[in-house]
Amino acid sequence: MAPAREELHILVIEADPVNAGMLKGVFSRGMEVRFRMSWASKMEDGMTVLAGDDPPDAVLMDLELPDSDRQKTLHRLDGLSILCPVIILSGDAGLDLGRQAIARGAQDYLIKGQFKPDGLARTILFALERHDLQVKRRKRGYEAAHPEIFDRTDFLARAGRELRTATRLGNSQVLFVYQVVDPEAVRPGVARETKSHVAEYTTSALKAVFRSSDILGQLNGSTVAVLAGCVNSTEASLLPNRIGERLSGRLHNLGRLVSVRFDPQSPMTLQALLKEASSLMNATPVPKTDGPTADLLDALDSVATKKKPAG
Numbered sequence: 001m002a003p004a005r006e007e008l009h010i011l012v013i014e015a016d017p018v019n020a021g022m023l024k025g026v027f028s029r030g031m032e033v034r035f036r037m038s039w040a041s042k043m044e045d046g047m048t049v050l051a052g053d054d055p056p057d058a059v060l061m062d063l064e065l066p067d068s069d070r071q072k073t074l075h076r077l078d079g080l081s082i083l084c085p086v087i088i089l090s091g092d093a094g095l096d097l098g099r100q101a102i103a104r105g106a107q108d109y110l111i112k113g114q115f116k117p118d119g120l121a122r123t124i125l126f127a128l129e130r131h132d133l134q135v136k137r138r139k140r141g142y143e144a145a146h147p148e149i150f151d152r153t154d155f156l157a158r159a160g161r162e163l164r165t166a167t168r169l170g171n172s173q174v175l176f177v178y179q180v181v182d183p184e185a186v187r188p189g190v191a192r193e194t195k196s197h198v199a200e201y202t203t204s205a206l207k208a209v210f211r212s213s214d215i216l217g218q219l220n221g222s223t224v225a226v227l228a229g230c231v232n233s234t235e236a237s238l239l240p241n242r243i244g245e246r247l248s249g250r251l252h253n254l255g256r257l258v259s260v261r262f263d264p265q266s267p268m269t270l271q272a273l274l275k276e277a278s279s280l281m282n283a284t285p286v287p288k289t290d291g292p293t294a295d296l297l298d299a300l301d302s303v304a305t306k307k308k309p310a311g
Helices: 017-027 043-050 070-083 095-103 117-145 152-169 192-209 233-246 270-283 291-304
Strands: 007-013 034-040 058-061 086-090 108-111 149-151 173-180 215-220 223-229 255-262
Touching (some): 007 017, 034 043, 043 058, 058 117, 086 095, 086 117, 095 108, 108 117, 117 152, 149 152, 152 173, 152 215, 152 270, 173 192, 192 215, 192 223, 233 255, 255 270
Parallel strands (some): 007 034, 007 058, 149 215
Antiparallel strands (some): 173 223, 215 223
């Protein structure tokens, strides 16, 4: 089993404050692993915690909630279980309901009042291990066949989860952030279609440089972030050169690249890594452009602004 974190953040989504209090008492007992519990009495309150700056490592959830009946909660499991392991705590001992929850992505199904504190701790740890393996298999299978550029929301969710896994497994990571300089700074009046083409071209170039298992995200129209796993110092220093080669030297002058290393021994949150990358980006001068870069923009403009034939 992979080494556990010093403290695990558990989100309990449970309508009954008595049951939530009992779980808090369980987590406060002396165990091999330290637990820190957050409580939400409604599904939407739980979603707010999941989307916040301190997302949980695992979720314990009842199926019957004030703003989500059993079927709605089961439906939400499909998406929720991708982000983190979910364990159902229910008063319903029906075998069929447990099977439905597992089929929807829950890692386990426990009956309230029928588990011991140490057993609950083991259930959570095993759920984390299984979920990590599922994430890796899914990444190797799907992303190898279909490399993705995720939008900002998906990138933050996936990269944040990857950093928590890296902390638990002791894996190093490097966050690369590439920002495209406004082409209009090189040649005023550049066509909007040309700007879009430059952004698409640079994003495609980054996809070609990094591995399919790395997580790429479009933070905004001009900024791409990449979380690359297990990158050593030598690889990290060579990657900027490879990116420059992929951009054929000319478009390379339209962007700035910074990188921040993630050390599992002194882990940082994804938000902290992005903040540090932003500071580095602000301190990095805009690259000087040359004649070939402007010439390329002229060529792209001439294609982008051609009128379509009538009829």
